[in-house]
Amino acid sequence: xxxxxxxxxxxxxxxxxxxxxxxxxxxxxxxxxxxxxxxxxxxxxxxxxxxxxxxxxxxxxxxxxxxxxxxxxxxxxxxxxxxxxxxxxxxxxxxxxxxxxxxxxxxxxxxxxxxxxxxxxxxxxxxxxxxxxxxxxxxxxxxxxxxxxxxxxxxxxxxxxxxxxxxxxxxxxxxxxxxxxxxxxxxxxxxxxxxxxxxxxxxxxxxxxxxxxxxxxxxxxxxxxxxxxxxxxxxxxxxxxxxxxxxxxxxxxxxxxxxxxxxxxxxxxxxxxxxxxxxxxxxxxxxxxxxxxxxxxxxxxxxxxxxxxxxxxxxxxxxxxxxxxxxxxxxxx
Amino acid sequence: xxxxxxxxxxxxxxxxxxxxxxxxxxxxxxxxxxxxxxxxxxxxxxxxxxxxxxxxxxxxxxxxxxxxxxxxxxxxxxxxxxxxxxxxxxxxxxxxxxxxxxxxxxxxxxxxxxxxxxxxxxxxxxxxxxxxxxxxxxxxxxxxxxxxxxxxxxxxxxxxxxxxxxxxxxxxxxxxxxxxxxxxxxxxxxxxxxxxxxxxxxxxxxxxxxxxxxxxxxxxxxxxxxxxxxxxxxxxxxxxxxxxxxxxxxxxxxxxxxxxxxxxxxxxxxxxxxxxxxxxxxxxxxxxxxxxxxxxxxxxxxxxxxxxxxxxxxxxxxxxxxxxxxxxxxxxxxxxxxxxxxxxxxxxxxxxxxxxxxxxxxxxxxxxxxxxxxxxxxxxxxxxxxxxxxxxxxxxxxxxxxxxxxxxxxxxxxxxxxxxxxxxxxxxxxxxxxxxxxxxxxxxxxxxxxxxxxxxxxxxxxxxxxxxxxxxxxxxxxxxxxxxxxxxxxxxxxxxxxxxxxxxxxxxxxxxxxxxxxxxxxxxxxxxxxxxxxxxxxxxxxxxxxxxxxxxxxxxxxxxxxxxxxxxxxxxxxxxxxxxxxxxxxxxxxx
Numbered sequence: 001x002x003x004x005x006x007x008x009x010x011x012x013x014x015x016x017x018x019x020x021x022x023x024x025x026x027x028x029x030x031x032x033x034x035x036x037x038x039x040x041x042x043x044x045x046x047x048x049x050x051x052x053x054x055x056x057x058x059x060x061x062x063x064x065x066x067x068x069x070x071x072x073x074x075x076x077x078x079x080x081x082x083x084x085x086x087x088x089x090x091x092x093x094x095x096x097x098x099x100x101x102x103x104x105x106x107x108x109x110x111x112x113x114x115x116x117x118x119x120x121x122x123x124x125x126x127x128x129x130x131x132x133x134x135x136x137x138x139x140x141x142x143x144x145x146x147x148x149x150x151x152x153x154x155x156x157x158x159x160x161x162x163x164x165x166x167x168x169x170x171x172x173x174x175x176x177x178x179x180x181x182x183x184x185x186x187x188x189x190x191x192x193x194x195x196x197x198x199x200x201x202x203x204x205x206x207x208x209x210x211x212x213x214x215x216x217x218x219x220x221x222x223x224x225x226x227x228x229x230x231x232x233x234x235x236x237x238x239x240x241x242x243x244x245x246x247x248x249x250x251x252x253x254x255x256x257x258x259x260x261x262x263x264x265x266x267x268x269x270x271x272x273x274x275x276x277x278x279x280x281x282x283x284x285x286x287x288x289x290x291x292x293x294x295x296x297x298x299x300x301x302x303x304x305x306x307x308x309x310x311x312x313x314x315x316x317x318x319x320x321x322x323x324x325x326x327x328x329x330x331x332x333x
Numbered sequence: 334x335x336x337x338x339x340x341x342x343x344x345x346x347x348x349x350x351x352x353x354x355x356x357x358x359x360x361x362x363x364x365x366x367x368x369x370x371x372x373x374x375x376x377x378x379x380x381x382x383x384x385x386x387x388x389x390x391x392x393x394x395x396x397x398x399x400x401x402x403x404x405x406x407x408x409x410x411x412x413x414x415x416x417x418x419x420x421x422x423x424x425x426x427x428x429x430x431x432x433x434x435x436x437x438x439x440x441x442x443x444x445x446x447x448x449x450x451x452x453x454x455x456x457x458x459x460x461x462x463x464x465x466x467x468x469x470x471x472x473x474x475x476x477x478x479x480x481x482x483x484x485x486x487x488x489x490x491x492x493x494x495x496x497x498x499x500x501x502x503x504x505x506x507x508x509x510x511x512x513x514x515x516x517x518x519x520x521x522x523x524x525x526x527x528x529x530x531x532x533x534x535x536x537x538x539x540x541x542x543x544x545x546x547x548x549x550x551x552x553x554x555x556x557x558x559x560x561x562x563x564x565x566x567x568x569x570x571x572x573x574x575x576x577x578x579x580x581x582x583x584x585x586x587x588x589x590x591x592x593x594x595x596x597x598x599x600x601x602x603x604x605x606x607x608x609x610x611x612x613x614x615x616x617x618x619x620x621x622x623x624x625x626x627x628x629x630x631x632x633x634x635x636x637x638x639x640x641x642x643x644x645x646x647x648x649x650x651x652x653x654x655x656x657x658x659x660x661x662x663x664x665x666x667x668x669x670x671x672x673x674x675x676x677x678x679x680x681x682x683x684x685x686x687x688x689x690x691x692x693x694x695x696x697x698x699x700x701x702x703x704x705x706x707x708x709x710x711x712x713x714x715x716x717x718x719x720x721x722x723x724x725x726x727x728x729x730x731x732x733x734x735x736x737x738x739x740x741x742x743x744x745x746x747x748x749x750x751x752x753x754x755x756x757x758x759x760x761x762x763x764x765x766x767x768x769x770x771x772x773x774x775x776x777x778x779x780x781x782x783x784x785x786x787x788x789x790x791x792x793x794x795x796x797x798x799x800x801x802x803x804x805x806x807x808x809x810x811x812x813x814x815x816x817x818x819x820x821x822x823x824x825x826x827x828x829x830x831x832x833x834x835x836x837x838x839x840x841x842x843x844x845x846x847x848x849x850x851x852x853x854x855x856x857x858x859x860x861x862x863x864x865x866x867x868x869x870x871x872x873x874x875x876x877x878x879x880x881x882x883x884x885x886x887x888x889x890x891x892x893x894x895x896x897x898x899x900x901x902x903x904x905x906x907x908x909x910x911x912x913x914x915x916x917x918x919x920x921x922x923x924x
Contacts, residue, residue: 009340027429028367028559032383032411032540040410040539043518051518115412141518144416150520 026145041111041140041171043148048109048168051139051148056104059083059150063099066090076140076149077126077246078302085253085287085302085328092286100324101128102135108162110257113171118142120151122306124162124255133158136306136322138246138259151246152261152304154322158212162321163308164252174257175248182256182309184208186248187216189264189309189318190260197239197262209319214305214323218264221230223267229277233270235275239263241305254311257321262303264325269296277332293332300329307313340585347578354571363563363894371435372554375424376511376547378437380557381413382540384426388559390536394524395556401528402549405515413519414542421512426555435557510545568648606905619908628907793881 044052058074068084075083086099104263108124124136133156156162166172177187184192184205192205197218200206209215222237229235245260268277270293277293279285284299303325310316367388371378379394385392385408394402409417423440430436515525521541534543547553609617620628799874901907 007339007346027432028384028387028389030381030387030428032381032386033538037541039412044521047518047521053520116417143415144419144519145512145514145517147516333857 001191002003019099029216038173039113039171041169042114042121043111045168047105048111048121048123048139050107052137053102053146055137055139056102059102059104060088066099068282072149074147074149076142076151078304079138079150081302081328082152082324082326085326086288089283092282097283100135100153100326101130101132102137102150103128104137106133108165109168110165110173111168111171112247112249114174114223117144117146117265119133119148120249121148122247122249122259123291124156138304140246152259152324154304154306155325156322157320158215160319160321163199163257165249165257166209166252172257173250175250177244177248179248180255181254183312183316183318184309184316186245186256186258186260186309187243189258189307190245190262190305191243192328193305193307193318193320194239194241198237210317210319211318212323214320214325218325222266224287227269230267232272232277233268235266235268236286237267238265240265248309251308253314255314255316256309258305258309260307261303262305262323262325264301264303265298266301267296268293270294277281279330279332283327283333288332289328290332295333297332298330299327301325302328337586337589340582344579344582345409345574347580347582350571350575350578352575354568354575357563357571358568362565363561365561366558367561368556368558369429369431369433369435370554370556371424371436371437373424373439374552375422375437375439375551376549377421377423378426378543378553378555379414379418379423379440380426381428382542384428384435385541385543385557386536387428388557389561390559392534392536393558394532394545395529395558396545396547396553397529397556398549398551398553399548400549400551402523402547402551402553403513403527404530404547404549404553405513405523405525405545406530406532407514407517407520407523407544408532408541409517409519409521409544411540411542413517414544417514417517417519418544423511423544434554441723481545482744510550511548513548514544514546577758595779602705610748625907632905666923690798721893802909 001258010035016026048261055074058071062068062070062075062083066087068080068087070085071080083099086097089097090099098303100215105126106123107126110122110124112119112121119141121139123139125135135153135155137153137234138151140146141148175182175186178185182189192203192208193215196203196205196209197215200219218237222235225235225237227241240263242261245258248256248258270277275294277297279291279293279297284297285291288297304322305320306322308319369388385394394406396405396406418440424437425440426435427439428436449481514520515523521537522529522532522534533541543557545553545555617855
C-alpha cells in the first residue's frame, strides 16, 4: 500500500513538474544592443538616398512650375532663397536662364554622428548633365519631426579635392563652431574668409587661406563693377559671413568641413545727380521692378561656402571647396 | 496479487508517461507564434529598444483602430523615435507582462512646445497657400500615398507625400488626438493604413524602436507576433521511459500469466538440498535423537512398497527419498544386516515363531514387510500401544514365565521344531534383532521398568509385544520371554543368549534359508535362526562369539558392523550412529 501511494505521489509529482516545465519557460525580455558610446550616423545611406530622392522630386516639381512655394517641404534657408530667386530669374528671362541644376544622386555622403537636432549632412553629388562641377548639398533636419531639407548648395571649385571623410554608415563627428584643434575654428574660418574677400591680400588672414577660384571670381567681378561705376559714383561690396557655421563635420585627417553662409551686399551709388543706372538685366528688373536706378542699385547675394579647415597639427591652409553666390534681392532707387 | 497490481500500476504509469510526452509535443505544444497585444487607451505606442526583437525574428506588428482611423507603424532608431515623440503623451512598451500581453507604461505628457512647434511653422505656412498644385503625386514615396486621402486631402493636397510628414505633426492635432509620424526621414520601416496596418520587422543590429499611432479617436490595439522555435524536450524522454515501464510491466505480467497457466512446478521442482548423502564420504550430519526418531516413525508409518513418498522430515531426511531407489534395491540384501530396527523384533517375535506356519509359503522377503507396518504402526504411532504391549508381555510372560524362565526356551524349542522355524524366521525377521528387543524385554519382567526407560526401548520392546499382541499367535511370545530371563542384565546378557542361540540357528539356517530365500538370506538366516534356534540349541557357541561380539564389544562391532550399518544409513541419508552417544545405544540394542 505504501509503495502504491509513493508511486502515485511520484506520478503526480512528475505530471506536475511536466506541466510546470511546459509552461514555465521564462518570458522573453528585451535585450537591446547596448547604447553606443558614439552616436550612430544620423541616417543610413538608404535613408540619405531616399531623402535625396524626395528632394529631387520636390525640386523637379518646383522647377517645372518655377514655383518657389513648392520648395519649402524640402528646401529651406539660403537654398530656398536662392532657388526662389532663380525661379524669378528663369521667369524673367523666359527660361533662358534656368535654375541651377542640382543633381540628387550622391557621389559621397558626409553624415553626422549625432543624437540631437538640428542635423546636417553633406552630399557631394554627381556631375550635372551639363557637366558642370558637382554640387555639394547641405541637407538639414532642423527638428525631429522635420524632414531633411536642402539648406544650401555650392559648386565645387575647380582644382579642389575633397578631403577624406568617414564612411557614411559610420558617420562623421560633429564639431562645435569653436572647436579647437583646427587651424582656425569653424566660425573664425567664415569670418576670416569674409575679411579676406573684402581686403584681399591686405587681409591679415591672407595666409590662412589657399587661393581659390571663388575669391578670384568675386574680386574680378568687384573690380569690374568698380570700374564700371567709377565715373559716376562708387561701388562697394560688403561681405558678411554667418556668425556661426551651419555645421562643422570632422574629416578623416582631423580637419573639418565647415559650411556657412556668406551674404554679399553689392551697392552702386551715383555720386552726382541726374545720372542713372540702367537695369537692363530682366532678372534685376524683375527683382527691383524698375529698369533704371537714379540713386543706387543694391544687390544682395546669398552665398554658401563649404570650406575645409585642416587640423592644427597638419598646419595646412583653409581651402574653399565649394561656393555659390547668387543675387537673391535687388533694390533700385 | 499485490505484486500483480503494482506491476499493472507501473505499466499504467508508463502509458501515462507516454501520453504525457506525446501531449507535451502536441496538445500542450507551445504556439508557433507568440502574440502579445496592448490596448491601454493610448493612441501612440513606442516600444523600448529590444522589444521588437525579444520574441523572435521577424516580428510582425499590427495595429488596429476600431474606428478605421489612419494608423501608422514605423520603426526607427530609438533616439530618433524618442526625439520624434518628444514630450507627447504615449504608452511605452517595455516588454511582456504575460505571454499574451505587452507591458506598457504611460509616459507622462509634459507640455513641450519646442520640438513640434519648431517644425510646425514652416510647413504650416506653405501648404495653406498651395491648394492648386495637387497634381503630381510622386511615385517614389512609399506609404504616405495612402495617407493622403484621409488627412492630407482636405487641408493640403499639394505637396509630395513625403513632405506631408511634417504637416501631420501640426494638422494631426486638429483631426485626431495623436501626431502622425508618417513619412519621417528617420524611419527605417513604415506602414500605414486605415483601420489597420501591418509591418514586418527583420531584426537588424542596433537599437530600434517602434512607433505606432492611431490618429483617430478610438484607442488602437497594438499586437506584436514573433515566430517561436518550439522545442519539445519532454517528448522522447517521456516516451522512452514510459515505453520501458509499460513494456517491462507487460513482460512481467505475461511471465506471471504463463507461469500460472503451466503451474508453478511445470518446469522446476523446488529442491532443498540438505546434507547430501555421501555414500563413501564422511558423514556430514548428525541427526538429533528426535530427528532420528521421527525419521524412524515416518519410515515405519509408510508402506514399503513402490515409490516412497517424500517425508516431511527435517532437511536431513530428504536425501533419503532421493537415494531411496538405490537403497530400495539394496534393501533386499540390506535388510539382512540392517533390519535391526525396532519393528524387526515384532516380526521376529510375533511372526517369526507364530506365523511361521503360514508364512513360509509366501515370499518371506516381501511379506514381512507388508505386514510389518501395521505392527510397527501400532507400536510406533500409538504410544498407548506400547504400554499395552509391555503390559501384554508381562501378562504373557507370567503366563508362561511363572513357571520358570527356563521353560520358555523349552517351549520355543518346542514350537520351533514343530514349525519349519528356520525357514520362516529366517525369511521374515532378522534374527539378530530379535534378541535386542528382548534385551529390554528382560527388564520387561519388570514391565513398568521397561516403559519409563526410553521410548525407543519401549517401542522396541513394545513393538515386540505389540506385534505379538496384534498377531493372533501371542503364544509365540513366550518363545521370546525365555530369552530375557536368560540375560538378566540388559544387553550383554541378552547377547550371550543370542549368541548362544545363534549357533544353534546357524546350522539350521542354511538348510532352510537356502531353500527359501536368495543367496543373501542365508547370511542372516543364520542370524535369524538364532532367535528361533537359540533355545533349541544353545550348544553351539562358535558362531556365537561373532555375534556376541556385536553387542559385547561396543566399539569394535561398531566399526565392523558400521560399514554395513552405515552403508544402510547412508543409503537412507541417516547419519551413522555415534558409538559414544548413549542415545544410540538402543539402536545397537535393536541389533
